[in-house]
Structure formats: C-alpha cells, structure tokens
Amino acid sequence: MTGPAIFLLLAGLGAIAWVSARARALRLQTVARTSGRRDAVHSLPGYHGWYVALWTLIPAAIFLAIWANVSPGLITQTVLSDPAAQSLPADAFSRSAILGEARNIASGAQAAAFNPAAQALVEPYRSAISEYGVIGAVLALVLAFAGGAYAFTRVRPDFRARTRVERLVMASLLIASLLAIVTTLGIVVSLLWESIRFFSMVNPVDFLFGTKWSPQSAALGYGNKDAFGAVPLFWGTIFIGAIIAMVVAIPLGLMSAIYLTQYARPQVRKWMKPILEVLAGVPTVVYGYFAALTIAPALRDFAVSVGIHGASSESALAAGLVMGVMIIPFVSSMADDSIAAVPQSMRDGSLAMGATTSETIRKVLIPAALPGVVGGVLLAVSRAIGETMIVVMAAGLAANLTLNPFSSVTTVTTQIVQLLTGDQEFDSAKTLAAFALGLVLFIVTLLLNIVALRVVKKYREAYE
Amino acid sequence: MMHEPQTLAPATETKMTARDVKVFYGDKQAIKGVSIDVDMDNVTAFIGPSGCGKSTFLRTLNRMNDTVASARVEGAITLDGEDIYAPSMDVVQLRARVGMVFQKPNPFPKSIYENIAYGPRIHGLAAGKADLDVIVEKSLRRAGLWDEVKDRLHDSGTALSGGQQQRLCIGRAIAVEPEVILMDEPCSALDPIATAKIEELIHELRGRYAIVIVTHNMQQAARVSQRTAFFHLGELVEYGVTSDIFTNPRQERTKDYITGRYG
Ligand SMILES: Nc1ncnc2c1ncn2[C@@H]1O[C@H](COP(=O)(O)OP(=O)(O)OP(=O)(O)O)[C@@H](O)[C@H]1O
Numbered sequence: 001m002t003g004p005a006i007f008l009l010l011a012g013l014g015a016i017a018w019v020s021a022r023a024r025a026l027r028l029q030t031v032a033r034t035s036g037r038r039d040a041v042h043s044l045p046g047y048h049g050w051y052v053a054l055w056t057l058i059p060a061a062i063f064l065a066i067w068a069n070v071s072p073g074l075i076t077q078t079v080l081s082d083p084a085a086q087s088l089p090a091d092a093f094s095r096s097a098i099l100g101e102a103r104n105i106a107s108g109a110q111a112a113a114f115n116p117a118a119q120a121l122v123e124p125y126r127s128a129i130s131e132y133g134v135i136g137a138v139l140a141l142v143l144a145f146a147g148g149a150y151a152f153t154r155v156r157p158d159f160r161a162r163t164r165v166e167r168l169v170m171a172s173l174l175i176a177s178l179l180a181i182v183t184t185l186g187i188v189v190s191l192l193w194e195s196i197r198f199f200s201m202v203n204p205v206d207f208l209f210g211t212k213w214s215p216q217s218a219a220l221g222y223g224n225k226d227a228f229g230a231v232p233l234f235w236g237t238i239f240i241g242a243i244i245a246m247v248v249a250i251p252l253g254l255m256s257a258i259y260l261t262q263y264a265r266p267q268v269r270k271w272m273k274p275i276l277e278v279l280a281g282v283p284t285v286v287y288g289y290f291a292a293l294t295i296a297p298a299l300r301d302f303a304v305s306v307g308i309h310g311a312s313s314e315s316a317l318a319a320g321l322v323m324g325v326m327i328i329p330f331v332s333s334m335a336d337d338s339i340a341a342v343p344q345s346m347r348d349g350s351l352a353m354g355a356t357t358s359e360t361i362r363k364v365l366i367p368a369a370l371p372g373v374v375g376g377v378l379l380a381v382s383r384a385i386g387e388t389m390i391v392v393m394a395a396g397l398a399a400n401l402t403l404n405p406f407s408s409v410t411t412v413t414t415q416i417v418q419l420l421t422g423d424q425e426f427d428s429a430k431t432l433a434a435f436a437l438g439l440v441l442f443i444v445t446l447l448l449n450i451v452a453l454r455v456v457k458k459y460r461e462a463y464e
Numbered sequence: 465m466m467h468e469p470q471t472l473a474p475a476t477e478t479k480m481t482a483r484d485v486k487v488f489y490g491d492k493q494a495i496k497g498v499s500i501d502v503d504m505d506n507v508t509a510f511i512g513p514s515g516c517g518k519s520t521f522l523r524t525l526n527r528m529n530d531t532v533a534s535a536r537v538e539g540a541i542t543l544d545g546e547d548i549y550a551p552s553m554d555v556v557q558l559r560a561r562v563g564m565v566f567q568k569p570n571p572f573p574k575s576i577y578e579n580i581a582y583g584p585r586i587h588g589l590a591a592g593k594a595d596l597d598v599i600v601e602k603s604l605r606r607a608g609l610w611d612e613v614k615d616r617l618h619d620s621g622t623a624l625s626g627g628q629q630q631r632l633c634i635g636r637a638i639a640v641e642p643e644v645i646l647m648d649e650p651c652s653a654l655d656p657i658a659t660a661k662i663e664e665l666i667h668e669l670r671g672r673y674a675i676v677i678v679t680h681n682m683q684q685a686a687r688v689s690q691r692t693a694f695f696h697l698g699e700l701v702e703y704g705v706t707s708d709i710f711t712n713p714r715q716e717r718t719k720d721y722i723t724g725r726y727g
C-alpha cells in the first residue's frame with residue numbers, strides 16, 4: 001500500500017473517531033446532566049472527539065515514522081537472502097552500488113539498469129518493498145484501531161478529556177520551541193567543531209591578531225602563517241557596522257523618535273510610524289544594490305573630484321551609509337519605546353518648572369530614556385555587524401586595514417560568503433576559516449545581545 | 465475631630481484672579497464659569513468630589529492645560545493684574561512665577577542636587593557653582609529636607625522615601641523663587657507622618673508664597689488653609705473663610721459634602 005493512501009486512510013479514521021466520540025460524549029452527557037450534579041459532566045463533547053482522534057492518529061503516526069526508518073534495512077535483508085543475490089560481489093562498495101541501483105529501479109526513481117547484475121535484483125526488491133509496505137500499513141491500522149478503541153472506552157460524561165487534550169497541546173508547543181533552541185545549539189556545535197579543525201591548522205593567535213588576510217595564497221600553497229590574519233576583517237566590520245552606520249543611525253533614529261513621540265500630531269504619527277517600520281522590512285538586497293549602484297559610484301566621483309586618494313568604486317562609506325539608513329527604523333523604534341516609557345509625570349514636572357519642550361527633552365526625557373536607547377543601539381550594532389548583503393555588494397573584497405572611508409574594505413560576513421561560495425574542499429584551511437569567522441561573529445553578537453537585553457531590562461524595572 | 469481653624473490674615477494683597485473661567489476638553493465642559501481671588505497671605509484650599517474639576521482649574525493657573533491638546537480655556541486669569549493668557553505672556557516666565565507640586569512625587573531621575581538645581585539652571589538664576597550651591601541649600605532648608613539629605617546631595621532623588629521625594633519636589637518648585645505655589649493633592653500618596661511634615665511645611669511657607677492646595681481630605685483643608693473653595697460638577701459652589709465653610713456653610717451642597725453625604 002502506498003504512503004498517500006495510508007495517510008488518507010488514517011485521516012479518515014481520525015475523522016470518524018472524532019465524530020463518533022463526540023456524538024457518544026454528547027449522548028452520555030445529556031443523560032448524565034439529568035442527575036443534576038454539577039461535576040457529573042466535565043469536558044465539552046468536542047474535547048472527547050479530539051481525545052479519541054489523537055489516540056487514533058498519534059500512535060499510528062509514531063509507528064509509521066519508526067517504520068520508515070526500519071523497513072529499508074529489513075527490505076535489504078530480504079533481498080540479500082534471495083537466491084539472485086548470491087552472485088553479488090563481496091566488495092562492499094560495488095555491492096551497495098548494485099543494490100542501490102536495483103532499489104532505484106524498483107521504486108521507479110531510475111528507468112533502466114547500467115549494471116546487468118542489478119536487473120536481476122529488481123524483482124526481489126519490488127516484492128520486498130510491497131510486502132513490507134503492506135505489513136507496515138496493516139500494523140499502523142491495527143495501532144490506530146487499538147488506540148482509538150482504548151480511548152473510546154474512556155469516554156464518560158465526567159472524563160477529563162479537556163485536561164488531556166490541553167496537556168498534549170502544551171507538549172507540542174514545548175517541542176516546537178525546543179526545536180529552535182536545539183537547532184541553534186546544533187549550529188553552535190558544528191561551528192565549534194569546524195573551528196577547532198581550523199585552529200589545528202592555523203594558530204589562533206595568528207588568526208585573531210594577524211593583519212594580513214589572503215586565504216588564496218594559502219590555497220596556492222604559500223603556507224598558513226600569513227594568510228589568515230583576520231584583523232582587517234574585524235576592522236572592516238567595525239568600521240562599517242559599528243562606526244559609519246551608527247554615526248548615521250543613532251542621531252537620525254533618535255531625532256525621528258523624539259519628533260514622533262514629542263512633537264508630531266497624532267495624525268502625523270499615525271502615518272509616519274508605519275512608514276518607518278516598512279523601511280525595516282525592505283529586503284537587504286535592495287539596499288545592497290542601491291548602495292552598490294547609486295551611492296558607491298557617486299561617492300567615488302565625489303572623492304576623486306575633491307582629490308582624495310585611494311577612492312574606490314566600492315567603499316566602506318557607501319556600505320556604511322546605506323546600512324545606517326537601514327538601521328534607522330530599528331534605533332528609532334527602540335528609542336521611541338524608551339521615551340514613551342518615561343512617565344508623563346516626569347515631563348509635566350519639567351514643564352511646570354518653566355522648561356520648554358526641547359529643554360524637557362534634552363534634560364529630562366533623554367537622560368531618563370538613555371539606558372533603553374543604549375540597549376537599542378547595542379542591538380542595532382549587533383544587527384549591523386551581522387548584516388551581509390549590503391557589504392557583499394558595496395564594501396568590496398580587499399582586506400585593507402585603512403581609516404579612509406572612501407577605500408574598499410571587507411568584512412567578516414563578506415569573507416564568509418567569499419570562502420564558502422564556488423568550488424572548495426571541505427577540509428582545507430581556506431574553507432574552514434569561514435567557520436572560525438562565523439564563530440567569532442556569533443560570539444560577539446551574542447555578547448552584544450546579552451548586554452543590550454540586560455541594560456534594557458534594568459531600565460524597564462526602573463519605571464516598574 | 466475638626467482642628468482649630470486657622471486665623472485669617474487681614475487685608476491681604478490679591479495675587480491671582482480668575483473671572484468667569486471655562487475649560488473645555490474637546491466638546492466636554494469641565495469648568496463652568498469660575499471666578500475666584502487668590503491672595504498672598506492666606507492658603508487657599510480647593511475641595512470637592514472626584515471629577516468636579518479641581519485639578520483642571522488649578523492647572524489653568526499656570527497654563528499647564530496648554531500641554532493637553534484637547535483643552536481650551538475661556539475667561540480671564542490674571543497674575544498681579546496681568547492677563548496670563550495674553551499673547552504677550554511668556555509661558556516659561558509664568559511657570560517660573562507660578563510653581564506646581566503634583567499628586568505623585570515626580571523627582572527627576574537625577575541627584576538630589578540636580579533636582580533642585582534644575583529650575584535655577586534653565587532660568588539662569590545662578591551666576592556660578594557657588595551661587596547654585598547657596599540656592600540648593602536654601603531651597604532644601606525651606607522644604608525642610610536639608611538636615612536629612614545634606615550628606616548625600618549627590619544620591620539619586622528617586623532613592624528617597626515618598627515623603628522626602630514630595631518635599632524635594634516642593635524644594636524644586638521653591639528654588640526658582642516663585643510667587644505662587646500650586647499643589648495638587650500633594651499628600652495623597654503619603655503616610656500620616658509624611659503628611660504632617662508637608663502640612664507643617666505649608667504653614668512655614670505661608671506668607672512668603674501664595675499657596676493653593678487641592679485636597680480630598682477635609683481635615684487637611686481645615687488644618688492648612690484659611691480660605692476654602694468648594695467645587696461641584698465644574699462649578700464653584702462656595703468660596704469663603706475656611707472656618708465659615710466648615711462650621712457654617714451657606715449652600716446646601718457644601719453642607720452635604722462636608723458632612724459626608726456624598727463625594
Ligand atoms: N485630559 C483630559 N481629557 C479629557 N477630559 C479630562 C481630562 N482631564 C480631566 N478631564 C475631565 O474633566 C473633569 C474634571 O477632571 P479633574 O481631573 O479636574 O477633576 P478633579 O476634581 O481633579 O478630580 P480628582 O479629585 O479625582 O483628582 C472630569 O470629568 C475629567 O474626566
């Protein structure tokens with residue numbers, strides 16, 4: 001029996017279980033209600049329906065999931081015990097190649113055999129697959145019936161079906177949230193693992209403090225010592241994400257937050273706030289090509305016209321400016337929240353002293369909101385240094401250690417992309433360097449986020 | 465038990481006058497034509513049931529209602545004979561002359577020193593640091609807080625107790641040498657001991673500043689004020705010498721309120 005058919009059948013069974021259990025609960029409860037006791041009836045009939053349906057479906061589904069993993073082994077066993085399999089070569093590699101081919105033909109993934117030995121095994125495969133398919137389907141249906149029947153017998157007017165169903169809902173929510181955490185942990189472990197391999201080839205000190213980055217030369221066999229100095233990358237990242245972008249985003253974000261919370265009339269605020277928030281949703285690749293195609297050439301022309309040396313058509317300034325604009329909504333919404341959280345009484349107190357609105361903002365609101373704003377800025381920095389698309393498109397690839405914003409620099413994220421795209425061997429230092437860079441980036445953003453969330457939380461507590 | 469009524473100061477100088485003042489929040493009228501005189505040497509108390517417009521009226525006296533977008537004020541209010549709603553009136557100046565203390569203590573999240581120095585700084589009252597130090601000490605002394613905080617002037621103002629915070633706010637208002645101090649239920653967030661301290665302070669400040677206090681506590685009105693205004697539903701029902709209002713109210717509504725029949 002095929003997969004989809006099983007699923008349809010199970011779904012049908014589940015539906016039947018739901019309807020019949022609900023009907024039964026309704027009938028029993030109607031009778032029980034006549035007794036007049038309040039605790040005679042517990043859950044709504046719908047919950048009984050779900051309870052029985054879940055008992056019908058979940059054990060069968062779990063069984064099918066296990067079966068899907070176990071049956072291929074059993075099928076191969078059966079095929080190998082077939083007389084036609086006696087002629088297979090003893091060498092494990094060619095043997096599994098032939099078996100694989102036969103399996104593909106049997107399941108229809110491949111049209112004809114390259115290897116005549118495989119052709120002979122197609123028939124045994126076919127019969128084994130269908131045999132185990134039937135066994136699996138029958139077992140699943142038996143389980144579904146057994147589960148459903150067990151649950152069905154428990155349907156009584158005062159049975160606490162709601163409690164059970166809700167417990168299951170909670171468990172699945174828990175699993176869903178754990179999934180994200182487990183995935184993150186998996187990523188960290190793999191990053192760590194690959195980084196350790198990298199550091200067995202390249203001295204961590206050379207990596208963290210070296211000032212020369214040219215992984216190509218390592219790949220060409222010039223040795224690892226001078227090829228993986230990541231300082232120019234770190235500098236480029238900080239230069240663009242933490243300096244240039246923030247010089248743009250902090251004042252503009254703060255000012256727009258002040259305007260929106262303190263000066264804008266409600267109608268204006270109603271328009272401007274969503275527009276700012278939409279800015280945050282523009283795909284970064286759009287910002288990227290704006291930076292690369294519009295801003296960067298304009299900046300280069302400007303630099304050349306005023307005689308600045310080292311101006312390049314890809315520049316730290318172009319990437320940083322555009323990234324700053326991208327971050328504005330982020331800073332402004334954090335600042336907006338913090339300023340709005342300063343109690344109105346604080347503002348009234350200042351105005352009643354004869355302070356003007358702008359004095360009140362400068363001397364009371366901003367100092368009071370500062371921790372929240374700082375937290376927001378730290379989150380924005382962590383976002384900016386992890387940002388990839390804009391820098392890949394507009395900052396360039398040259399690992400320059402420079403203070404000139406018009407020259408091309410490169411960042412950690414750009415280099416990760418660079419190292420992992422195209423052909424590569426997965427055990428060369430050049431490829432593994434990407435993981436080490438990723439690890440550094442991960443640790444830095446993690447620390448930034450932790451500090452930022454701490455600061456913001458402390459601040460929230462200050463005003464209850 | 466009612467306390468000894470305060471003695472009324474004779475022949476006093478009128479500081480502020482209100483004539484036929486009406487306040488609207490949008491279409492809703494909150495104050496319906498109130499006329500009142502506030503004089504220099506007597507403390508004026510506003511009493512009345514919740515929502516009758518005491519705060520609203522009080523806030524017209526230093527134009528704090530300007531900060532409420534929907535609020536509109538009609539009628540005439542003068543300070544030393546000058547119309548405070550005239551276009552030529554500078555609100556910043558007005559609020560320096562008519563200070564305000566709020567219901568909930570609202571010190572700025574700055575040091576005690578900075579809280580007091582805030583007003584003198586924005587109004588440019590101090591020539592230098594030494595000058596400012598003098599103002600801070602004088603204001604804290606007048607607010608009856610100096611002895612308690614003189615050793616920790618640079619601690620945060622928000623770390624003080626509620627009663628101390630409220631005296632800090634009074635000190636902050638005093639620091640700009642106002643002529644009138646408006647207090648909106650200054651004791652409602654405080655315990656009886658802290659309340660007694662504030663009331664004592666009001667006695668001491670009387671005469672130096674014209675004081676208007678909103679209170680829900682009729683004993684308090686009797687203790688601290690020499691004149692009492694009873695508000696009801698946005699109207700000024702009765703205004704007179706405090707002892708008369710409490711012992712011999714002329715209006716039926718006043719009598720009902722002070723005998724606790726409603727409110
Ligand atoms: N900002 C505002 N917008 C709209 N209506 C307001 C506003 N402030 C006050 N009001 C209304 O004006 C009326 C008077 O309010 P006000 O706060 O002056 O009363 P109050 O006498 O001070 O009351 P309480 O003793 O409870 O403080 C009330 O009906 C209130 O709902």
Ligand SMILES: [Mg+2]
Nearest residue numbers: 518519520648
């Ligand atoms: Mg009030």
